[in-house]
Amino acid sequence: MFRILEKRFALSEKGAKSLVKGIFFTILLNLSLMLPAVYMFSFLDSYLRKAFDSSVSISDGIWYYILLGLGFMMIMFVLAILHYRNAYTIVYEESANRRISLAEKLRRLPLAYFGEKNLSDLTSTIMEDATALEEIFSHAVPQLFASIISIVLISIGMFIFNWKLALALFWVVPLAGGLILFSKKFQQKENIALYNIKREVSEQVQEGLETVQEIKSYNQEDRYLKDLNKIIDGYENQLIKGELKIGALVNTCQSLLKLGLASVIIVGANLILSGNIDTFTYLIFLLISSRVYGPINDVFNHLAALLYLDVRINRINEMEAMPIQEGKTTFETDNYDIEFKNVDFSYEEDKSVIKNVSFTARQGEITALVGPSGGGKSTTAKLAARFWDIDSGKILLGGYDIGEIDPETLLENYSVVFQDVVLFNSSIMDNIRIGKSGARDEEVIQAAKLAQCDEFACKMPYGYDTIIGENGETLSGGERQRISIARALLKDAPIVLLDEATASLDVENETKIQTAISELVRDKTVLIIAHRMRTVAKADKIVVLKEGKLVEEGTHDKLIDENGVYANMWNIQQESFGWSL
Incomplete structure (x- = not known):
């Protein structure tokens, strides 16, 4: 049972057990809410029955009922405290653990996942979705299950008491419940539409914050605000439409329940006239009946909330199901050579970015990755640190496959x-x-x-x-x-990756930092990416990538002599030094 709850509601093992405890104490609290009706039944049975039958004597005095009332109040008070601790406090602890679990999951996901998701989407899942789960689990889920179980127990007792009156009272429940369940797909469709447009609002706001400089620079404030207002208006309309439809549905079901009370009045009156029950029994049944619809109404309200919860649970489950990068947590090697062996990689299926690339970056040497923009230089450097997992081939560090080393252990180097x-x-x-x-x-x-x-x-x-x-x-x-x-x-660290490390520096500071970089890379394995040819000209090895393929490899002098892609890039850049405006 716990496994089912864990999967259904995206709970931890402890959270599933806590949910069961919360349901149990909510059931006890719901049943305790019937104690006032039991109290009234007992009191009226002693004092009101005498009004219908003068031969009946009062068996218990007024002090008995005062003490009984105080006892019932104490029971309800204790159960309310236990219910709060188990249906609220524990849920908040589970919510905190869920956020930590999501953060831990994000920490171990490959960067490819973050390339597919934007910041507002991830923020929405970690903060908003987790908050919604916290609220609904503390105020709806335990109450839903507890209400259903309480209704079953109460209905059994009422059928034993008088099955005809109980049937008159409960015949509307399957009808109203069936209407709610029948509309499940409709409600889910509305919930998904609402959730998606809400995400659009978050994304638009996030985009505005991230690109405010560009928006102001090109005088696009009015256009941006117009688009934002349009999305917000759409969200508002969808929210009103969804709440109106779902609210109307729930209220319709609750109105149907009122027919049950009318049926009890009619059936009860006929049973009195036929002599099957006495007036006192009829009145007591009406008193209890007025209380029994409360838990049923709660079921309808919570069921609608639970259907909305499904959208958020599915998103959290989607994140939890993402494969994480794993491997050995200890790593020792005699050298830090990085070797690419027939490596293929793609960000999207059937769209290769790196194609059958093989080369070795040796310790104590500087290996430069150069080539036209979009050739795969930065991707290759990131693959060397296992920021992504490759599609095929191998990347070795000191002879060990980095795909078998835990990313955090690997990045220590x-x-x-x-x-x-x-x-x-x-x-x-x-x-x-x-x-x-x-x-x-x-x-x-x-x-x-x-x-x-x-x-x-x-x-x-x-x-x-x-x-x-x-x-x-x-x-x-x-x-x-x-x-x-x-x-x-x-x-x-023994391995250094430099991707345009001096791109934002002026000539004076670049010269100063080159000295620092020289200190940084001494006796280490270095992969450097730079568009300035003079930055890589003194590299021990130059690897030229074009359209994801390794097209040339060697020293600066060797590649100049070959008069290929590298030589062409070098000549163009040398010519550019003579340009003027």
Whole structure:
């Protein structure tokens, strides 16, 4: 049973057990809500029956009923506390664990997954979907199951008490429940439509935040706001339409239940006239009947909420079902040569990006990846660090297949400097220390000086403790790039990946950082990507990629002599130095 609940509601094993406990205590609370009716039945049976039959004596005094009432109140109070702890507090703990589980899952997913999903979509799943599950599981799911079980137990008791009156009361329940279940596909369709348009709103807002500079630069504010308002209006209309339809459906079912009470009145009156029941029994049954529809109404309301929950559960299950990158958590090797053997890779099926690529980047050498834009240089460098898993072939590190090494273990051996630098809204010191957790301030500052960060850091209001804003918004492109290089210097890993590491630097700073990079790459395995030919001319090996294929390989002089793709790129760039405006 627990396995079924785990799969159906995207719960952990502990969460499934907690849900069962929550349902159990909710059942007890629902049944305790019948205690006032039982109390009234007992009291009226003693005092009101005497009004219909003078020969009946009152067996229990008023103090008995006062104590009985207090006892019932105490039972309801204790059950309410137990219900809250097991149906709410535990659900919130499960919600926290779910968020942690999703974050852990994201941490172990291949980067290909993030290429297929945008930021607003992932944020929606982690925050909004998890919050919706928390709310519905605390306020609907236990109550739904508990209400169904409570109704069954109460109906059994009422059928035993008087099956004719019970039949008159409950004949509408299958009719109303069938209407809800019959409309399941319709409700799911409305829920999916609502959810999708809500995601569009989030994506549009996210896009506006990320591209605000471009929107303002090209005077597109009015167009952007017009498109945003159109999407929001669509969301509002869909929300109103969906809630109106589903609300009308639920209210219709609840109205049908009222026919059951009318049936009890009619059937009960006929039974009194025929002498099958007495007036007192009839009145008591009406009193209990007025309470029994509460749990049924709850079922209808919660069932509609549960159908809406399905959309969010499916998204979380989709993420949980994604294959993660796994492997050995320990790795030792005598060398750090990187060898590509007939590697094929594609971001999408049947759209190859890397095609049968084979080469070796040796330790102690600089291997440069060059070629026309879109040739697969950056992809090749990322594959070397297992940012993605290849389609076929092998990538070896020191003779070991990196596909069999856990990504986190593998990346302990890599220092990476990409063109797109990511910084955090923290201090310069903390942003550099990401390269080596727990590094002393002296180590951080030493790496910063090698990367020429000391020059601008010392001019900041608080020096290295200055907060640089979201993604380093207070820094220039070159300053951000130097912080990224400082991270790599601090990490001092045996393998270095440099993807346009000096692209954002002016000539003066590029010259300074080349000295730091020379220190960084000493005696290490280096893969470097650069469009400036003079940056790679002194590389020990140059690998030329074009349209995902390795077309040339060798030293600068060798490739110039071959007069191929590399020589053509070199000649074009040399000619460009003489251009003027």
